[in-house]
Amino acid sequence: MExxxxxxxxxxxxxxxxxxxxxxxxxxxxxxxxxxxxQVLAAARSGDMSVAQIARALGLARQGVQRLADVLENEGLITYTDNPQHQRAKLVLLTTEGAARLGMIEVAQAGWADGLGAAFTSAELDAARAVMARVMGLLEADEASGG
Incomplete structure (x- = not known):
């Protein structure tokens, strides 16, 4: 039943x-x-993550994130820089234009989230988020154990 x-x-x-x-x-x-x-633009904002680290943080395949990052670089929205921790894994940095585009999206998202969020109490959303976090934790542990 569960x-x-x-x-x-x-x-x-x-x-x-x-x-x-x-x-x-x-x-x-x-x-x-x-x-x-x-998602990649937002992750690039910190400037301290490689493509592989961004992929892990987003739960995506590294190859897919690499393709997206390369397109974003070609468009001048991100750039790669040397990583003091790893010679080959470059860090992903947001450019000025990338930050401007990300800002446009985040302004739109804030208004959208405010509108939807008004339909729920903070307690409802906190409870839903807590259940989702527990499920993700269990799934991640299962994946790590090879289950």
Whole structure:
């Protein structure tokens, strides 16, 4: 029975992920970006992560993030710089133009989030986030153990 409830939860989470990605694409489009590119731009803001580190943080394949980063570099939105910790794994840095595009997206996202957030209490959202964090932790532990 718990398995049925978890399966229903997982299906709802997957559907939500699809809706959030579509919404992210709509929010990023005026800045000429997509949800995936937006995530890489946001990660590049810190300036202390390599492509592999960004991929791990986002739960994405390194090769996919590398392709996105290369496109963003070609568009002048990020740049690569030497990594004092690793000779070959360059750090990803946001350029001035990349920061401007990211800022456009984040302004749109803030208004969007305020509108949706008004439909819930902070306690409801905190509880939902806590359940999601527990599920992710269990899944990550299962993956780490080879399960």
């Amino acid at each position: 398995g049925d409830a978890f399966s229903a939860f997982a299906i709802a989470a997957l559907r939500l992920a699809g809706h959030l990605t579509a919404a992210g694409d709509r929010l990023a489009k005026p800045a000429g970006q997509t949800s995936a590119r937006w």
